[in-house]
Amino acid sequence: MQNKLIYVIVALSLILGSSRLTRGHEWGDDFASYIMQAKSILNGKTQEFVAHNAFTIFESSSQIGPVAYPWGYPLILTPMYAIKDNSPLALKLPSLFFFAGFLICLYLLVKNRLTRTESLLLVSLFAFNPMLIDFLDQILSDIPFLFFSTLALLLMTNESKRGIFDYVLLGGAIASAFFIRTTGILLLASFLAVESFRVWFHRTNRELVKKALWDMLIVCATFGFSWGVYALLFPGGGESYFAQYKAFQFETIPGFISGYFQLFSLFFGERMIWQHLYYILFIFSLVGLWIILKEEPSFCI
Numbered sequence: 001m002q003n004k005l006i007y008v009i010v011a012l013s014l015i016l017g018s019s020r021l022t023r024g025h026e027w028g029d030d031f032a033s034y035i036m037q038a039k040s041i042l043n044g045k046t047q048e049f050v051a052h053n054a055f056t057i058f059e060s061s062s063q064i065g066p067v068a069y070p071w072g073y074p075l076i077l078t079p080m081y082a083i084k085d086n087s088p089l090a091l092k093l094p095s096l097f098f099f100a101g102f103l104i105c106l107y108l109l110v111k112n113r114l115t116r117t118e119s120l121l122l123v124s125l126f127a128f129n130p131m132l133i134d135f136l137d138q139i140l141s142d143i144p145f146l147f148f149s150t151l152a153l154l155l156m157t158n159e160s161k162r163g164i165f166d167y168v169l170l171g172g173a174i175a176s177a178f179f180i181r182t183t184g185i186l187l188l189a190s191f192l193a194v195e196s197f198r199v200w201f202h203r204t205n206r207e208l209v210k211k212a213l214w215d216m217l218i219v220c221a222t223f224g225f226s227w228g229v230y231a232l233l234f235p236g237g238g239e240s241y242f243a244q245y246k247a248f249q250f251e252t253i254p255g256f257i258s259g260y261f262q263l264f265s266l267f268f269g270e271r272m273i274w275q276h277l278y279y280i281l282f283i284f285s286l287v288g289l290w291i292i293l294k295e296e297p298s299f300c301i
Helices: 002-019 030-043 046-058 072-084 088-110 116-127 130-135 142-156 164-180 182-201 206-233 238-247 250-265 272-291
Strands: none
Touching (some): 002 088, 002 130, 030 046, 030 072, 072 088, 088 116, 088 142, 142 164, 164 182, 164 206, 182 206, 250 272
């Protein structure tokens, strides 16, 4: 019965999300680059796109973005662009299905850690969250990245199956997240950190140490192979991200921390009462992280 209910929740979320999709798009910049990169993939002109956009970026009075975003999300958009050309409505559909995949991953992630009712309620908080539902009307990489990063976390914390295929799948999920957003590399760093701690604390157990090192090798090899194929198929341009950090100053860190801290409160709502609820729950979340630190290091890291 519980499995059937999760399918109902996901289906209703898809219906609600699809009802919010529009045929236009709010003014911005990232989405335009994603669409142009998808078009260049379809036409086989990725090198030309990078050369043209590099001139645009570096000859502008200020650099507001990279020469090219990671090619993972444009690749996701390419089939829709091939079918419906530059149709905003069609280009929004992939995120809708990735959101459904995220909800299923989230359910699998919590179903053995919470009660049945708690698991369904938690998934429902995401499935029917107004901010997330409205965000589906964007042509941006956030939702696909949310799916692959949650899938990677699910595979990291899955103790029931630990065969070679599971670690190959984990390496592939981390690579997919990285090809969509460069911050996905933090997933690989987190996995290696957890496994390194495990090796250190059980260094007297040769069998466990051997297995942990082998598992890390499989994940890194899968990631490395995927990155090699990716680098052969697509040109660079993402390295221009680093040029934006030349003006970095430590004085700006508190402002960024405050901004990101406030950003998470939008999950609850924009009114002040929801912000206060967020502050209260944030305290409990810190306590919870401390309690599960030893049992769930992947979550904490």
